[in-house]
Amino acid sequence: MKAKNTIATRNTRQKDAIRAAFVETDRPLSPEEVLSYAQRSVSDVSIATVYRNLKTLVDDGWLVPVQLPGEPARYELSGKEHHHHFLCKDCRKVYELEGCVPTMKPKLPRGFRAVSHDLLLHGICAACIPRHA
Amino acid sequence: MKAKNTIATRNTRQKDAIRAAFVETDRPLSPEEVLSYAQRSVSDVSIATVYRNLKTLVDDGWLVPVQLPGEPARYELSGKEHHHHFLCKDCRKVYELEGCVPTMKPKLPRGFRAVSHDLLLHGICAACIPRHA
DNA sequence: CTGCGTGCAAATGCTTTGCAAAGAC
DNA sequence: GTCTTTGCAAAGCATTTGCACGCAG
Numbered sequence: 001m002k003a004k005n006t007i008a009t010r011n012t013r014q015k016d017a018i019r020a021a022f023v024e025t026d027r028p029l030s031p032e033e034v035l036s037y038a039q040r041s042v043s044d045v046s047i048a049t050v051y052r053n054l055k056t057l058v059d060d061g062w063l064v065p066v067q068l069p070g071e072p073a074r075y076e077l078s079g080k081e082h083h084h085h086f087l088c089k090d091c092r093k094v095y096e097l098e099g100c101v102p103t104m105k106p107k108l109p110r111g112f113r114a115v116s117h118d119l120l121l122h123g124i125c126a127a128c129i130p131r132h133a
Numbered sequence: 134m135k136a137k138n139t140i141a142t143r144n145t146r147q148k149d150a151i152r153a154a155f156v157e158t159d160r161p162l163s164p165e166e167v168l169s170y171a172q173r174s175v176s177d178v179s180i181a182t183v184y185r186n187l188k189t190l191v192d193d194g195w196l197v198p199v200q201l202p203g204e205p206a207r208y209e210l211s212g213k214e215h216h217h218h219f220l221c222k223d224c225r226k227v228y229e230l231e232g233c234v235p236t237m238k239p240k241l242p243r244g245f246r247a248v249s250h251d252l253l254l255h256g257i258c259a260a261c262i263p264r265h266a
Numbered sequence: 267c268t269g270c271g272t273g274c275a276a277a278t279g280c281t282t283t284g285c286a287a288a289g290a291c
Numbered sequence: 292g293t294c295t296t297t298g299c300a301a302a303g304c305a306t307t308t309g310c311a312c313g314c315a316g
Contacts, residue, residue, distance in 0.1 A: 008290095008291090008294080008295070009295085010289085010290050010291075010294090010295055010296065011290075011291095012289075012290075012295090012296060012297075013289095014296080014297070015296085031280090031281085044297090044298080045297090045298095046297070046298050046299075047280095047281090048281090048282080048283085048297080048298070048299080048300095049296080049297055049298075051280095051281060051282070052282085052283095052296080052297085053296095055282090065203075067202035067203030068202055069200035069201055069202055069251050069253075070198075070200035070206070072280080072281095073203070083239070084239050086241070086242075086245060086247070089248070095242065095245075097239035097240060097241065097242075098239065098240045099238075099239045099240045100239050105232075106216070106217050106219075106230035106231065106232045106233050106252070106254065107230060107231045107232045108219070108230065108254070108256075109219075109228065109230075109258075109259065110259065111258075111259025111262060112219060112228075112256060112257070112258055112259055113256045113257045113262060114219070114254045114255065114256040115222070115255050115256040115257070116254075116255045116256075117252060117253065117254050117255065118202050118251075118252070118253045118255070119239070119250060119251070119252050119253075120202075120250065120251045120252075121239065121241070121247045121249075121250050122247065122248050122249045122250065122251070123245060123246045123247040123248040123249075124245070124246045124248070125242075125244075125245055126242065126243065126244025126245055129244060129246060142270085143269095143270055143271065143314085143315050143316070144315075144316095145270090145271060145272075145314080145315075147271080147272070148271085164305085164306085165305095177272095177273080178272090178273095179272070179273050179274075180305095180306090181272080181273070181274080181275095181306090181307080181308085182271080182272055182273075184305095184306060184307070185271080185272085185307085185308095186271090188307090205305075205306095267316105268315100268316090269314105269315095269316100270313105270314090270315080270316100271312105271313085271314080271315090272311105272312085272313075272314090273310105273311100273312090273313100274309105274310090274311100274312105275308100275309090275310095276307105276308085276309080276310100277306105277307080277308070277309090278305100278306080278307065278308085279304100279305095279306090279307100280303100280304090280305095281302105281303080281304085282301105282302080282303070282304100283300100283301085283302070283303090284299105284300090284301080284302090285298105285299095285300095285301105286297105286298100286299100287296105287297085287298090287299105288295105288296085288297070288298095289294105289295085289296075289297085290293100290294090290295075290296085291292105291293090291294095291295100
């Protein structure tokens with residue numbers, strides 16, 4: 001129940017650094033990853049502030065939470081088209097994937113109604129494959 | 134590092150009740166759901182025992198964890214074929230789905246190697262649809 | 267009997283929150 | 292100056308673990 005931007009919102013170094021993390025990285029980030037990035041420019045960001053800003057930015061519609069099975073929540077810039085994610089088993093980084101051919105249709109029991117779906121691919125990302133050779 | 138069943142394992146009322154929950158329900162269950170079921174037959178099961186037995190049964194290969202985005206872990210009987218799950222937005226129950234046509238192939242970035250995938254359908258289950266009419 | 271499994275309560279680990287002080291405007 | 296945002300530390304929650312006792316074998 002938060003109005004768009006009719007209510008005063010202040011710009012702080014911390015909030016700027018947090019937003020910058022997403023703009024510069026363009027990859028779903030976990031709170032800890034956001035903290036690391038933000039601390040590069042603003043050394044004294046606290047994890048509590050990261051969590052608070054993530055929540056605020058989600059409420060504002062600037063971020064969307066990315067929930068993955070068995071993983072801490074990640075967040076990504078909102079407004080993107082329908083897409084899914086890739087989780088590297090090695091470095092635990094999450095990447096966005098383009099395209100989703102919803103041709104897979106597991107049989108739904110009678111009377112069930114599906115509204116949406118989540119797909120996650122697991123594997124090794126380009127950066128980690130060399131380490132696996 | 135637990136051997137199959139060469140090492141002594143004792144049968145207790147609690148463990149029996151926990152195993153029964155899965156056999157009788159045939160649906161992925163959360164620790165809390167397991168506790169509720171188990172307490173029907175053994176009134177004094179503690180949640181700690183549920184967690185301990187879930188871990189043991191997974192180590193023994195009798196259960197497999199079912200991780201879903203943003204949800205507490207569920208567990209289901211092992212040995213089933215590759216399948217995916219359905220989460221009811223209403224009652225939060227998880228159901229197993231048969232069949233998976235892996236025809237959906239989001240574009241992988243160059244150099245990425247996918248090993249497996251997870252698919253979750255969201256919707257309303259047959260039991261909850263009437264309440265939505 | 268022996269010692270594994272259990273209940274309880276304390277300990278985690280991650281996320282949220284209260285409060286006084288710092289900072290934006 | 293006013294009122295939001297921050298940092299710190301304490302509070303919450305779900306899950307795990309230490310310990311002494313109870314029960315299976």
